[in-house]
Amino acid sequence: MLVLSRKKGESIIIQDDIEITILEVNADTIKLGFNAPRDVEILRKEIYTMIAQTNKESAAHGMDIQVLKDKMKKT
Structure with missing residues (x-):
């Protein structure tokens, strides 16, 4: 398993066309945003x-x- 540390507003790119962005960090939850082609099921x-x-x-x-x-x- 790859483990990365990210801060609010930072992103991770997967295979050129999938981007995961940290939108919000609270005490016990993290809000993620996903930008991916429509054919990628999330x-x-x-x-x-x-x-x-x-x-x-x-x-x-x-x-x-x-x-x-x-x-x-x-x-």
Whole structure:
């Protein structure tokens, strides 16, 4: 893990087109600003984890291939 120290108003650049700026620093919170291309998805970790878990649960239920073929024919 790379650890950097930044002050309010300072930024970090990732691969030429993603910029993270420190907007505000309080006692126990930091406000970050992200400037990135629209195709770059930025999620809070708890949301990312929830989506990954939901996807894992959906995949575990699986679907019979014939049921899937029938559903595709109806559309």
